[in-house]
Amino acid sequence: MDRRKEGGFSLIEMIVAIVILALSLGMLYQAAAGATRNVRIDERYSYAVLMAQSVLAENSVVAVGGVSGAGETEGYRWRLSSRPLASGSSVDVGPVPLYALEVHIEWDDGSSSGRQLTLVTVVPEASAGV
Numbered sequence: 820m821d822r823r824k825e826g827g828f829s830l831i832e833m834i835v836a837i838v839i840l841a842l843s844l845g846m847l848y849q850a851a852a853g854a855t856r857n858v859r860i861d862e863r864y865s866y867a868v869l870m871a872q873s874v875l876a877e878n879s880v881v882a883v884g885g886v887s888g889a890g891e892t893e894g895y896r897w898r899l900s901s902r903p904l905a906s907g908s909s910v911d912v913g914p915v916p917l918y919a920l921e922v923h924i925e926w927d928d929g930s931s932s933g934r935q936l937t938l939v940t941v942v943p944e945a946s947a948g949v
Contacts, residue, residue: 860928864936867924868938871924871936871938874897874922875940878901878920878942879942880942881901881943882945883944885900885901885902886920894926896926897923897924898923899921900920901918901919901920902919902921903916903919904918904919904941915943915944916944917942917944919940920940921937923936
């Protein structure tokens with residue numbers, strides 16, 4: 820019996836090719852899912868930054884004695900606090916009393932600890948003629 824060698828792939832070669840294809844598709848799916856998750860997280864962070872900037876803009880000057888507040892909007896909890904800056908700092912701004920204004924925002928995103936963001940700025944006291 821003379822068997823001619825036929826062209827083509829053997830069964831083992833086909834199995835290896837299918838396994839490589841399956842692993843590649845699995846990794847591609849994981850990468851796409853990770854990118855989608857990162858976009859969602861980034862969108863929530865961007866919203867938190869915009870909210871913090873909005874709260875800071877509403878308080879561009881601080882009343883005598885400071886300011887504080889808290890609230891919740893669309894699942895984001897925010898706290899506003901102020902504290903006077905020390906007059907002996909390295910930057911001399913003259914007679915204008917300055918306050919450090921801090922906004923702390925927290926939100927839940929399904930992780931065990933949640934997410935948080937803090938923005939701090941320096942604003943003058945309202946009695947300083949501002």
